Amino acid sequence: xxxxxxxxxxxxxxxxxxxxxxxxxxxxxxxxxxxxxxxxxxxxxxxxxxxxxxxxxxxxxxxxxxxxxxxxxxxxxxxxxxxxxxxxxxxxxxxxxxxxxxxxxxxxxxxxxxxxxxxxxx
Amino acid sequence: xxxxxxxxxxxxxxxxxxxxxxxxxxxxxxxxxxxxxxxxxxxxxxxxxxxxxxxxxxxxxxxxxxxxxxxxxxxxxxxxxxxxxxxxxxxxxxxxxxxxxxxxxxxxxxxxxxxxxxxxxxxxxxxxxxxxxxxxxxxxxxxxxxxxxxxxxxxxxxxxxxxxxxxxxxxxxxxxxxxxxxxxxxxxxxxxxxxxxxxxxxxxxxxxxxxxxxxxxxxxxxxxxxxxxxxxxxxxxxxxxxxxxxxxxxxxxxxxxxxxxxxxxxxxxxxxxxxxxxxxxxxxxxxxxxxxxxxxxxxxxxxxxxxxxxxxxxxxxxxxxxxxxxxxxxxxxxxxxxxxxxxxxxxxxxxxxxxxxxxxxxxxxxxxxxxxxxxxxxxxxxxxxxxxxxxxxxxxxxxxxxxxxxxxxxxxxxxxxxxxxxxxxxxxxxxxxxxxxxxxxxxxxxxxxxxxxxxxxxxxxxxxxxxxxxxxxxxxxxxxxxxxxxxxxxxxxxxxxxxxxxxxxxxxxxxxxxxxxxxxxxxxxxxxxxxx
Numbered sequence: 205x206x207x208x209x210x211x212x213x214x215x216x217x218x219x220x221x222x223x224x225x226x227x228x229x230x231x232x233x234x235x236x237x238x239x240x241x242x243x244x245x246x247x248x249x250x251x252x253x254x255x256x257x258x259x260x261x262x263x264x265x266x267x268x269x270x271x272x273x274x275x276x277x278x279x280x281x282x283x284x285x286x287x288x289x290x291x292x293x294x295x296x297x298x299x300x301x302x303x304x305x306x307x308x309x310x311x312x313x314x315x316x317x318x319x320x321x322x323x324x325x326x
Numbered sequence: 327x328x329x330x331x332x333x334x335x336x337x338x339x340x341x342x343x344x345x346x347x348x349x350x351x352x353x354x355x356x357x358x359x360x361x362x363x364x365x366x367x368x369x370x371x372x373x374x375x376x377x378x379x380x381x382x383x384x385x386x387x388x389x390x391x392x393x394x395x396x397x398x399x400x401x402x403x404x405x406x407x408x409x410x411x412x413x414x415x416x417x418x419x420x421x422x423x424x425x426x427x428x429x430x431x432x433x434x435x436x437x438x439x440x441x442x443x444x445x446x447x448x449x450x451x452x453x454x455x456x457x458x459x460x461x462x463x464x465x466x467x468x469x470x471x472x473x474x475x476x477x478x479x480x481x482x483x484x485x486x487x488x489x490x491x492x493x494x495x496x497x498x499x500x501x502x503x504x505x506x507x508x509x510x511x512x513x514x515x516x517x518x519x520x521x522x523x524x525x526x527x528x529x530x531x532x533x534x535x536x537x538x539x540x541x542x543x544x545x546x547x548x549x550x551x552x553x554x555x556x557x558x559x560x561x562x563x564x565x566x567x568x569x570x571x572x573x574x575x576x577x578x579x580x581x582x583x584x585x586x587x588x589x590x591x592x593x594x595x596x597x598x599x600x601x602x603x604x605x606x607x608x609x610x611x612x613x614x615x616x617x618x619x620x621x622x623x624x625x626x627x628x629x630x631x632x633x634x635x636x637x638x639x640x641x642x643x644x645x646x647x648x649x650x651x652x653x654x655x656x657x658x659x660x661x662x663x664x665x666x667x668x669x670x671x672x673x674x675x676x677x678x679x680x681x682x683x684x685x686x687x688x689x690x691x692x693x694x695x696x697x698x699x700x701x702x703x704x705x706x707x708x709x710x711x712x713x714x715x716x717x718x719x720x721x722x723x724x725x726x727x728x729x730x731x732x733x734x735x736x737x738x739x740x741x742x743x744x745x746x747x748x749x750x751x752x753x754x755x756x757x758x759x760x761x762x763x764x765x766x767x768x769x770x771x772x773x774x775x776x777x778x779x780x781x782x783x784x785x786x787x788x789x790x791x792x793x794x795x796x797x798x799x800x801x802x803x804x805x806x807x808x809x810x811x812x813x814x815x816x817x818x819x820x821x822x823x824x825x826x827x828x829x830x831x832x833x834x835x836x837x838x839x840x841x842x843x844x845x846x847x848x849x850x851x852x853x854x855x856x857x858x
Contacts, residue, residue, distance in 0.1 A: 217614030224621050228630055238495045260606055287609025311612035313664070315620055 205282060207322060208232040208251060212242045213258040213285070220312070222256065222285075225315045229248040231322065238262055239269030246273060252280075254322065267296060274302050283318070286294060286310060332531065335839060337764065356454040359447075364389045369450060376435075376456055378428030389452075394426045433458045434466065483575035486564070487517045491528040491536055517573065523548050524559055527574065531681070534561040535569050541784065545582060548575070555579040605674050612674070616667040619660055626651065673811070691735045693769055693776070700742040704750070713715030716750050722763060725769030731776050731844055737819045738844075741828075742767075742780065744812040745840050747780035754836070774846055781839040787832040 209231055213219040215303050219235040226233045234250060236242040239261050248251070255273060259266035282302060287310035297305055306321060350357050351371045359368035366389055377384075377392055425435040434457040438506060442451050457466070477484045477497040485506070486495040493515045496506040504520050518528060525546045534541045541561040548557045560574045609699045625813040628644055637644045651657055704716045746765065753763040761783055768779040787795065787802075796801045796817040820828040825845055 215614065218610060218617065221614060221617035221621055225617065225624070228621075228624060228632070231400045267793050287613065289607040305410075310609035311616040311667055313616040313620075313671060313687075315617055 207253055207325065208234070209254045209256060210242060210245070210250070210252045211235045211285075212237075212239060212261070212266070213256075214238060214261050215258075215271070217225045218258070222312075222318075223317065226319065227320075229319045231319075239264030239266065239272070241271055243276075245323060246276060254281045254283060254325065256283045256285050256318075259284060260288055269303055270297060271300050274300065277291075282322065283308060285312065285318075338560065355458070358389060358392070358452045358454065359449055360389045360452070361443075361449040367447075373454065376427075376454065377425065392426055394424050394432045405748050418839045422753070426429060439807070447855060464796060481575075482576075485517060485521075485573045485575075487531055487571055487573060487729055489532060489569040491517050491531050493517050500575075521548075524557075524573075524575070524708075526559060531571055534571050538565075545578070548577075556582050596659055608674055609671070612671050613668050614669070616664060619664040619667070623657075623660055642767050669747075688732045689733055690737070691734055692728060692730050693778075696735065696738060697723065697727065697742070697767055700739050700746065703739070703743050706747045716746070718763060719750055719753065720764045722764065722766040723765060723768075726771075727769060729769060729771070729776055731846060733824055733844060734819070740776075741816040741819050741842070744816045745780045748812060749780065749784060749838065752857040753784040772843060775843040776846060777844040778844065779839055780842075781837060786834040786838050787830075788834060792830055792832050792838075796828070816840075 209226060211222050211233060212221045213222075213235070215235050216235075216237070219222050219237070223233040223235050234245065234252065236245060240263050243253070243264075257266045257270055257272070261269070264272070265284065266284070266286070273280075278301075282297075282305060282307055285309045308318060312318065350368070353370070354372060356368060356373035356376045357370040358373050360366050366384045369379070369384045373712065374380055422779075423435060424432050426432055436455040436457055438453045439450050442449060467845055474497075477495075478499075480497065481499060483500045483503065484497040485493055486491055493506060496504070500506050506515060506520055516528075517526065517531070518524070519768045523546065525543055530541055540563065543559045545556050546559050548555050555577050556579045558576045558578050560576075562572045562574065564572055604838045614690055624630060626647070627633065628648065634644060637647075644673050701721060749765050750763075764783050765780070768777075768780045768781070771781075791802055796813050798811055798814040800814075817828055820826045820842055827841075827843040830838060830839045831841065
């Protein structure tokens with residue numbers, strides 16, 4: 205079964221490039237430009253297993269989005285993809301019960317590292 | 327001077343005027359007159375009574391025997407100096423000193439000395455009052471005790487000197503740190519001998535007293551208990567008409583160290599603060615560049631089935647297209663774009679190291695373990711462009727690796743890795759086939775510090791380079807190698823975060839040593855980072 209992934213990033217250049225790379229790897233990828241959009245699509249029945257989440261987003265922050273999705277789908281896996289240095293993120297989320305939070309830093313110069321991780325999930 | 331000559335002179339001056347004789351003998355204060363060299367010419371009744379000598383015994387003798395031996399030098403020096411002086415310093419002083427009785431008893435006196443030039447007499451007239459048992463004497467004792475207590479409770483070194491540079495008094499800090507003996511040392515030790523590094527000359531002391539203006543010298547290095555400390559030295563004229571001065575020496579080493587660190591870190595903090603704000607904005611476009619390159623490369627490759635499918639559909643020969651890209655250097659352009667994005671990314675990441683510091687915690691680390699870890703990291707760290715391979719470098723380890731120290735382990739590892747990388751890169755580009763590249767990591771104990779030396783036998787640095795080595799963005803490496811931040815990050819971590827010191831010694835053609843001093847007592851220290 206092919207893995208489905210949602211990339212949440214307000215920078216289309218990032219989400220598009222990541223989506224294209226993962227699609228070329230044979231994964232099914234959706235993108236959302238904000239946390240609100242991501243929640244809307246999930247609530248509309250979008251079935252995904254993994255969220256690649258930017259942290260600084262307009263409107264809902266990445267952390268708020270993760271917590272909202274985690275509340276709806278506790279089995280959802282999250283991968284953080286960020287250009288900032290918010291060290292408190294992991295602790296905040298772990299306190300909320302979200303474990304296993306790999307962080308990928310922008311610029312992600314080799315996207316193969318991300319797919320390697322995704323392959324370990326299946 | 328011959329006794330009889332003096333007596334003749336005394337007779338001439340003294341006995342020729344019976345009225346003067348009568349007056350002087352009958353005043354209650356003791357009067358002692360000497361010639362210009364200090365030989366006694368007149369000794370009145372009261373003086374005979376006070377000092378226990380008869381006039382006959384003292385006439386023609388030098389006046390110094392009336393002063394206790396331990397302060398005698400002071401006065402004979404004064405006299406000697408007075409005579410040599412070109413511009414006569416007024417010797418009109420009132421003071422409370424000690425007199426010495428014939429039987430050896432020492433008692434407090436009040437002395438007024440004036441130089442007098444009369445017809446037939448040129449000398450000094452001294453008027454002495456006995457203070458024994460007087461209220462003045464008791465007050466004096468109390469006052470002295472009070473002043474001593476004050477001077478002993480300060481952390482500054484306080485030394486009282488006379489016009490000739492002789493030490494009259496030193497407070498506890500002074501006697502503890504210098505071979506200054508406060509009991510017997512009075513007026514026997516020259517300030518300039520006791521404090522040879524003070525940069526204070528006898529001329530300075532005299533000028534201060536003559537002008538009644540304080541004189542300060544800044545940042546004078548001193549050897550205090552085997553350690554070089556920086557001091558500010560101030561000469562303060564004492565307003566007591568005694569031609570004395572107080573010399574105050576303050577240890578300002580800490581302050582100077584802080585100032586140096588502030589100058590260096592100010593630049594770095596500016597970089598760090600800027601970086602934190604910019605990182606997000608810059609990392610996004612960098613990500614687009616790097617990821618775009620990776621996708622582009624893959625979608626023109628022969629690796630993806632989809633590529634073949636679409637090319638076939640269009641009647642395009644992918645192999646020929648690849649050949650075209652090779653001949654037109656398209657792949658090289660791609661390489662360059664990707665490498666530049668990587669480089670920009672690592673510059674941002676290095677800059678963020680500044681802003682990340684501060685919330686770190688200090689843990690007890692065994693130095694051997696730390697070095698193991700760093701060498702493991704170094705072996706994985708290679709840079710094709712810098713053409714070095716750490717595995718070709720012989721690493722020697724010296725000293726007691728069981729020493730444990732409180733530090734931010736990750737930060738210190740980063741420092742050592744930066745230094746090793748620096749050495750390796752320097753030696754990688756240093757083509758001298760006869761010398762096998764070597765790095766020595768040496769641990770030693772230095773009082774309150776642990777000393778860590780990382781030495782290589784590489785090309786060394788020029789003076790200009792070594793002076794700027796710790797400066798942010800200063801690099802000697804070709805464009806594309808290094809960010810110019812490695813050593814300044816190391817400087818920041820060692821001096822700011824760990825309150826240690828980092829220095830380098832280098833000889834062109836021989837090699838470079840980085841010397842780190844880490845304080846042993848960093849346990850309770852929480853770095854005060856302005857970004858927290």
